[in-house]
Structure formats: C-alpha cells, structure tokens
Amino acid sequence: xxxxxxxxxxxxxxxxxxxxxxxxxxxxxxxxxxxxxxxxxxxxxxxxxxxxxxxxxxxxxxxxxxxxxxxxxxxxxxxxxxxxxxxxxxxxxxxxxxxxxxxxxxxxxxxx
Amino acid sequence: xxxxxxxxxxxxxxxxxxxxxxxxxxxxxxxxxxxxxxxxxxxxxxxxxxxxxxxxxxxxxxxxxxxxxxxxxxxxxxxxxxxxxxxxxxxxxxxxxxxxxxxxxxxxxxxxxx
Numbered sequence: 001x002x003x004x005x006x007x008x009x010x011x012x013x014x015x016x017x018x019x020x021x022x023x024x025x026x027x028x029x030x031x032x033x034x035x036x037x038x039x040x041x042x043x044x045x046x047x048x049x050x051x052x053x054x055x056x057x058x059x060x061x062x063x064x065x066x067x068x069x070x071x072x073x074x075x076x077x078x079x080x081x082x083x084x085x086x087x088x089x090x091x092x093x094x095x096x097x098x099x100x101x102x103x104x105x106x107x108x109x110x111x112x
Numbered sequence: 113x114x115x116x117x118x119x120x121x122x123x124x125x126x127x128x129x130x131x132x133x134x135x136x137x138x139x140x141x142x143x144x145x146x147x148x149x150x151x152x153x154x155x156x157x158x159x160x161x162x163x164x165x166x167x168x169x170x171x172x173x174x175x176x177x178x179x180x181x182x183x184x185x186x187x188x189x190x191x192x193x194x195x196x197x198x199x200x201x202x203x204x205x206x207x208x209x210x211x212x213x214x215x216x217x218x219x220x221x222x223x224x225x226x
Contacts, residue, residue, distance in 0.1 A: 032212035043114065043202055043217035044155070051212075089155065093211030098168030099145055099157035100211050 002027040004092045006103025013080050015112045023090035023103050024072040030092040033073045034100065035064060038087045048075070080110045115139065116205050116218035124224045130191040133221045137184055137205030143167070144186040145215060146178055149200040161186055162209040193225045 003026040013019050025033075031052040036044035050057045050064045050073065057064050061080075066073040077084055087107050091100040115138035125131055137144050146158040148171075157170035161180035172178075175193075180186045190197060202220045206213040 034214070036217070043116075043219045045114065046214060046216060049214065097211035098160055098209070099170060100215060101157070102155040104154045 002030055002092050002097065002101040004090060004101050004103045006090050006106060008106060009104065010107045010109070012109045012111065015080060015082060015110055017080055019077045019080050019084070019108055019110075021075045021088055021090070021106045021108070022072060023074070023092075024070075025092040025101075026071070027092070028068075028071065030071075030097075032093045033064070033066060034091050035062075035075050036089045036091065036102075038089065038105075040086075044089060077108075080108075082110050082112050084108060085110045114216040114218065116203060116216055118201075118203050118218035118221050120221060121219065122222050122224075124226065125193060126226055127193055127195060129193050129225075130189065131193065131223065133188040133190070133201050133203075133223075135186045135188070135203030135205075135218060137186070137203075138216055141205035141207050141216075142184065143206045143209045143213070144180055144184070145204040145206070146172075146186070146188050147202045147204065147217075149202060149220070150198075155202070158188070160209070167209050190223070195225050198223055198225045 006023045034049035037047045038044045063076045087105045090103045117136045143162045145160045158172040160168040178188045200220045204215040204217045206215045
C-alpha cells in the first residue's frame with residue numbers, strides 16, 4: 001500500500017522567509033496529493049492540492065511541486081507570516097485508493 | 113469553516129464504556145470518512161461510507177463500528193473503550209468516493225478515556 005514520508009518534522013523560520021516541506025510517496029499509481037494545515041484545536045484544512053497531470057500549482061503565497069519520476073512533492077510558502085504557524089500535513093491517494101494516506105506532519109513556527 | 117459538523121466537541125468517559133460520535137457532511141457530499149489522530153500514529157483512516165453503504169475499512173478496531181444514515185449523517189460507535197483510544201476523531205466528507213477526491217474535515221471530537 002501507499003506510504004507517505006514527510007520532512008522535516010519541525011521547521012522554524014523568520015517572518016518574511018520562505019518555508020519548504022517535502023514529502024515522498026511509495027505507490028507509483030498515486031495521482032492526487034493534497035496539503036492540509038491544522039491549527040491548534042481545529043481540524044485539518046485543505047490549503048492546496050495537485051494531481052499527477054501537472055508539475056506545479058500556485059495559489060498566492062503557496063505553491064506545490066510534484067516530481068513523479070522521483071515520487072516526491074513539496075509545499076512552498078513564500079513571505080511567511082506568523083499566522084502561517086501550524087502543523088502541515090501532506091497526503092497521497094490514487095484512483096483505486098479509498099482514502100488519503102497522510103505524512104506525519106511538520107510543525108511550522110514563524111517568528112516575527 | 114469547512115461545512116462539516118461534528119458533535120460533541122469533547123467527550124470524557126471511563127474505560128469499558130461506549131460512546132457515539134456524530135458527523136454531518138457538507139451539503140451535497142455523499143461520502144464520509146472517519147480518521148483517528150493520535151500523537152504517535154498521526155492521522156489514520158478508519159472507515160468510509162458512500163451514500164449509506166460501507167465502502168472501505170482502514171485501521172479500524174473490531175470494537176469500533178460506524179454507519180451512515182439516509183440523511184447522510186454518520187455515526188462512529190466506540191465500545192469497550194481503553195485508555196489507548198484517547199485521541200482526536202475527525203470526520204471528512206467529499207462529493208464522490210475514492211481517496212483522490214477533495215476531502216473536507218470537520219473540527220473533530222476529542223475523546224478522553226480515563
């Protein structure tokens with residue numbers, strides 16, 4: 001089955017810097033890769049996703065890149081702000097899959 | 113606000129007891145997923161329902177069961193509770209079945225077993 005590895009587990013940046021979180025997946029049939037942001041006491045919030053037919057997707061300060069050959073995908077946050085501080089989860093799924101397989105999460109801290 | 117609602121927000125109970133967690137999906141979504149989040153295991157898929165029918169099972173214990181009703185709300189039943197069942201339980205919903213559809217999560221139910 002699918003396995004998703006996520007690095008780093010913690011990431012501290014200064015306000016205005018960029019943050020990058022990386023994930024690798026094991027199932028070459030995986031074709032959907034969402035990213036979730038979870039703030040303390042709340043449920044995971046879908047912030048961006050990418051499908052295997054594209055290599056990059058952007059939404060304002062957030063971008064995701066996908067390398068199918070290497071089986072890894074990354075989340076890029078530019079011009080970080082204190083409100084970006086949260087736990088970020090990557091996940092993977094394929095068409096035959098019944099649910100998302102999540103990475104272990106990255107705790108991002110943005111200090112001002 | 114994702115549009116997915118879960119009740120109760122917090123639940124404190126004793127070992128050996130049984131509890132029921134409730135979830136209402138987003139308007140128009142037919143599929144409901146249940147996930148367990150614990151510090152050591154992360155987010156783990158438990159079970160999925162689509163339009164009232166069980167579609168898939170993940171790492172769900174035999175002591176746990178779920179169902180989806182005709183109005184599409186879902187309930188997760190946890191019985192013979194153990195200390196290790198203490199966790200956050202999330203419900204998510206999507207329009208279509210299958211892991212490669214956008215899933216929107218509810219705020220969760222925090223279960224504490226004493």
